[in-house]
Amino acid sequence: MSGALVAVITVVAVVLALLGVASTLARRRVGLAHLGVAGLLEALVLLQAVLVITAMAGGAQPVELPTFVSYLVTVVLVPVAGALWARVELTRWAGTVLAVAGAVVGVMVWRLLQLWEAAGG
Numbered sequence: 001m002s003g004a005l006v007a008v009i010t011v012v013a014v015v016l017a018l019l020g021v022a023s024t025l026a027r028r029r030v031g032l033a034h035l036g037v038a039g040l041l042e043a044l045v046l047l048q049a050v051l052v053i054t055a056m057a058g059g060a061q062p063v064e065l066p067t068f069v070s071y072l073v074t075v076v077l078v079p080v081a082g083a084l085w086a087r088v089e090l091t092r093w094a095g096t097v098l099a100v101a102g103a104v105v106g107v108m109v110w111r112l113l114q115l116w117e118a119a120g121g
Contacts, residue, residue, distance in 0.1 A: 001055070001116040005048050006109045012041045013106035016079075020086075020099030027092040034098055035083055041105060042079040048109065049076055052116070068115045075108040 016037045023030055049072055062068040082101025086094040 001052055001113055002048065003113060005044065005051070006113045009041065009044045009048065009109045010106045012037060012044060013102040013109075016041055016102030017099040017106070018102075020095040020097070020102060023095030024092055024099065028095070029090070029092065030086045030094045030098060034086065034095070038079050038083040038086075038098060038101070041102070042076075042083075045076055045079060045105065045109070048112075052112075062115045063118050064115055068112065071108055071112050071115065075105055075112065078104050078108070 016034070019034050019037060020030070023034065052072060078101050082098050086097045086101075089097060
């Protein structure tokens with residue numbers, strides 16, 4: 001698990017959260033910028049997942065494997081679910097949905113890193 005990639009994911013997640021809050025405060029629906037950042041976030045999370053799966057195939061394994069795998073699967077799904085929900089939400093609250101998705105991903109990747117490093121992975 002790459003600590004540097006976790007930091008990059010966190011920055012992108014914060015940008016998504018800020019865009020979401022800004023559109024909510026402006027009473028605007030989400031636009032292509034929001035979806036582009038959500039797509040970038042998803043790509044980065046998928047990259048992290050591939051790196052983790054590769055490391056696990058090489059023998060590295062977190063101590064709390066079921067918890068780790070649950071977090072990994074969930075963090076991959078959150079940006080997609082947030083973007084889909086935001087696209088069908090016809091009110092200004094779509095931005096809030098993306099803001100929450102960004103915040104959730106930002107927290108979850110640090111928890112994943114914590115779980116990974118507890119095993120010395």
